[in-house]
């Protein structure tokens with residue numbers, strides 16, 4: 001197997017993949033309605049479900065699309081007949097609000113800061129004081145905007161007490177941070193193939209409680225391609241997706257899942273955490289700070305406060321690193337002046353050290369010099 005040129009992706013997904021995952025896409029052409037391909041999809045569905053729930057009670061519904069497709073499939077198929085509370089503490093919470101708005105649903109926003117833990121007592125109070133009964137609550141598990149983890153288990157318990165159906169966008173936590181849908185009282189969960197699963201982009205999926213899917217089958221939904229019930233029913237009856245699936249991406253996902261099983265979720269998270277420790281040690285040495293406190297941090301994606309030196313410019317830093325095979329990502333939150341580094345994917349400690357060395361060289365080239373005890377603020381202009 002010829003090695004593929006390796007790029008170090010420190011953007012928050014699609015993540016760096018193994019060559020075996022890339023090559024798993026090179027297969028004989030096949031019609032996706034053939035039993036052989038249905039078997040591949042069935043194994044992917046069982047394995048994905050098994051990562052977060054009991055396969056007797058839950059199942060996975062696959063879509064061809066980016067992660068947003070599965071979030072929209074849940075919102076547009078399930079949450080259309082009652083008041084929805086959407087927690088917005090970052091760009092992806094905001095996106096769910098935009099989706100609910102696009103479908104003209106009955107929704108209200110609970111806003112919270114993207115870099116501080118959500119206050120559950122305020123959320124409970126907010127829900128209690130609403131003039132109407134809340135039917136659904138939507139939250140992002142890991143806000144990729146900053147690296148903040150929302151305490152889904154406590155939110156799930158609160159939903160149970162108040163008979164609220166919970167949906168979770170687990171796009172950037174799935175496959176790394178342990179999830180138990182039953183224990184956490186999650187009815188619907190959205191994720192995709194290309195982050196911690198280390199697969200290729202193009203498969204979006206929903207893990208759902210089968211009973212709930214059955215019960216809500218007759219709902220009149222304002223969607224078509226993203227109709228969760230129709231997709232579930234068709235797959236259940238035929239073993240196929242309703243429309244053309246991303247065939248080769250699904251082969252790659254099957255391989256990526258095998259590799260996750262071999263590594264283990266716990267071990268993958270430990271590897272990611274070690275990469276994070278290396279990252280934090282390195283940026284601290286360079287005098288940089290990150291936004292989210294350690295106890296609420298995913299240790300997967302980090303929003304780092306940008307230097308205030310006049311010579312600093314994100315684009316030129318990005319271009320320098322990119323020319324050396326390392327991709328970084330701009331910040332999301334408005335006004336916070338951050339850039340983002342993800343430590344997910346098929347990465348090693350040496351990759352992270354390589355990035356940190358490049359970053360130090362780049363900083364020196366624009367006149368930012370770390371001192372022994374950290375950065376010299378006056379000279380460097382770090383904030």
Ligand SMILES: Cc1ncc(COP(=O)(O)O)c(C=O)c1O
Nearest residue numbers: 066067068092140144169171172
């Ligand atoms: C938490 C979260 N939700 C949704 C998405 C959207 O995924 P996509 O860009 O694949 O549509 C992302 C992507 O980074 C994400 O991190």
